[in-house]
Amino acid sequence: xxxxxxxxxxxxxxxxxxxxxxxxxxxxxxxxxxxxxxxxxxxxxxxxxxxxxxxxxxxxxxxxxxxxxxxxxxxxxxxxxxxxxxxxxxxxxxxxxxxxxxxxxxxxxxxxxxxxxxxxxxxxxxxxxxxxxxxxxxxxxxxxxxxxxxxxxxxxxxxxxxxxxxxxxxxxxxxxxxxxxxxxxxxxxxxxxxxxxxxxxxxxxxxxxxxxxxxxxxxxxxxxxxxxxxxxxxxxxxxxxxxxxxxxxxxxxxxxxxxxxxxxxxxxxxxxxxxxxxxxxxxxxxxxxxxxxxxxxxxxxxxxx
Numbered sequence: 330x331x332x333x334x335x336x337x338x339x340x341x342x343x344x345x346x347x348x349x350x351x352x353x354x355x356x357x358x359x360x361x362x363x364x365x366x367x368x369x370x371x372x373x374x375x376x377x378x379x380x381x382x383x384x385x386x387x388x389x390x391x392x393x394x395x396x397x398x399x400x401x402x403x404x405x406x407x408x409x410x411x412x413x414x415x416x417x418x419x420x421x422x423x424x425x426x427x428x429x430x431x432x433x434x435x436x437x438x439x440x441x442x443x444x445x446x447x448x449x450x451x452x453x454x455x456x457x458x459x460x461x462x463x464x465x466x467x468x469x470x471x472x473x474x475x476x477x478x479x480x481x482x483x484x485x486x487x488x489x490x491x492x493x494x495x496x497x498x499x500x501x502x503x504x505x506x507x508x509x510x511x512x513x514x515x516x517x518x519x520x521x522x523x524x525x526x527x528x529x530x531x532x533x534x535x536x537x538x539x540x541x542x543x544x545x546x547x548x549x550x551x552x553x554x555x556x557x558x559x560x561x562x563x564x565x566x567x568x569x570x571x572x573x574x575x576x577x578x579x580x581x582x583x584x585x586x587x588x589x590x591x592x593x594x595x596x597x598x599x600x601x602x603x604x605x606x607x608x609x610x611x612x613x614x615x616x617x618x619x620x621x622x623x624x625x626x627x628x629x630x631x632x633x634x
Contacts (some may be wrong), residue, residue: 335363369587378402522596
């Protein structure tokens with residue numbers, strides 16, 4: 330089983346492009362980087378669970394409803410009446426493909442999450458999280474790192490860096506990454522993220538400087554291709570799929586990570602895993618919403634032929 334852990338957010342999305350004004354029609358859903366990955370993994374045929382903490386509110390209730398519909402195990406998803414769930418909204422305004430995103434998450438329920446005991450996770454063999462969760466709160470980061478360190482001896486731990494400058498200074502992100510990297514086996518990140526947080530995008534330099542070790546797997550993703558690197562050497566590389574147009578880019582990176590994890594777990598081949606990741610990401614950008622457009626396993630296999 331893959332256990333995903335992180336923050337669940339409510340999301341408000343305008344129904345039309347342009348500035349948000351009074352009485353702009355909006356749709357409500359829930360999302361979050363880790364939430365997206367969990368849904369994508371379930372659709373790809375993985376047995377997956379989610380661990381986190383939501384408020385005792387509509388966001389938490391809808392999150393559980395979606396997880397049940399998608400087949401995600403919510404045994405380790407708890408709620409509290411003491412703190413609210415986080416919220417964000419999009420604004421599709423301007424000339425770029427990416428929406429403007431506004432977050433309201435300070436002191437949210439997710440920052441008070443307590444990891445489940447390791448003896449409750451006997452069926453879990455892969456845990457996934459992101460740098461977003463590590464940056465929400467110092468206390469949360471400490472609990473997360475300690476928990477992952479305990480699990481890493483018998484469980485594959487993966488991290489998607491997901492560098493978000495709005496969550497903290499570059500220095501704070503660098504410190505968080507230094508804490509997280511030693512407990513992770515598979516690390517997703519773009520070359521630009523690595524350069525911003527370590528000063529280099531060269532995997533061999535990261536290895537020489539002791540930022541990573543020979544056993545760790547880097548999945549380097551950007552808009553044109555993705556590579557798997559181990560020990561400073563490229564193990565596999567795949568070009569991204571071309572799509573006729575982009576509807577909403579949010580969730581594409583999470584979809585790629587889920588596709589790579591599921592593809593590798595089910596085939597044992599990194600090149601095939603990258604192909605799965607690109608397909609999931611391509612489906613994501615062709616559909617509005619963060620996770621709604623993710624494909625099923627059969628749809629991925631259909632594209633692969």
